[in-house]
Amino acid sequence: MTSKQIYFLLSDGFSLSLEDNFQLLMDLLDQAPPATSVVKTIPWLLWSIWKNRNAILFAATQESPSRIVQLAEEEAHLSLMLGLHGIAMVSVRDLHFENVSIASDHKDTIAAISSPNQWPRYRYLLEEIKELAQSFSMVVFEEEQVSTNSIARDIAKSVLRFGQFQSYLALGGPAWLHERLYREAALNQ
Incomplete structure (x- = not known):
């Protein structure tokens, strides 16, 4: 469930009461399975509601509820992407790699890493991330097209879809993967 879906669960939108909105989000959080996007978005939604409350009180301005939801989703996604890059760097460091290239198809993530003062x-x-980068002789952050990582994406989806959390690739992998790898290799020759 996305924060937009949470917003539209309410027939009248959010209440004017900060406490009521907070209670509603906490109730939804209690009902949501831990891996859903609700869990990831609610802290950002709460932060956005709080900032909007302050804007109303101190600046006599406010964002529309749909804009609050949109900002919360964007911030939750970017925060997740930045966190994943940090996790990837820790893993690569622990494997004692010296030269690292980290690619993402999320343009804002690469922009934030490249120009942290703008974020x-x-x-x-x-x-x-900057501190972790100092652990390596060389680190490069690159933006990639979504299609570049289509095989990796499909592997991840198949693992989640079929619950194969052990490395089934070590056992040879599924037939569709072999076919895709052969096709891609043929295209690159």
Whole structure:
């Protein structure tokens, strides 16, 4: 469930009461399975509601509820992407790699890593990534097209879809994977 879906669950939208909105989101959080996007988005939605409350009180302005939801989803997604890059760097460091190239199809993630001063909201995560980058002789962050990682994406989807959390690739992998790899190799020759 996305934050937009949460918003539309309510027939009248969010209440004017901060406490009621907070309670509603906490109730939804209690009902949501831990891996859903609700769990990932609610903290950002709460933060956006709080900032909007302050804008109403101190600046006599406010964002529309749909804009609040949109900002919360964007911030949750970017925060997740930055966190994943940090996790990837820790893993690669622990494997004692010296030269690292990390690619993402999420343009804002690469922009934030490349120009951290333009993204002050994510300062903590970006500083962690910068500190981790110093562990390597060379680190390059690159933007990739979604299609570039289509095989990796399909492997991840198949693992989640069929619950094969052990490395089934070590056992030779599924037939569709072999076919895709052969096709891609033929295209690149």
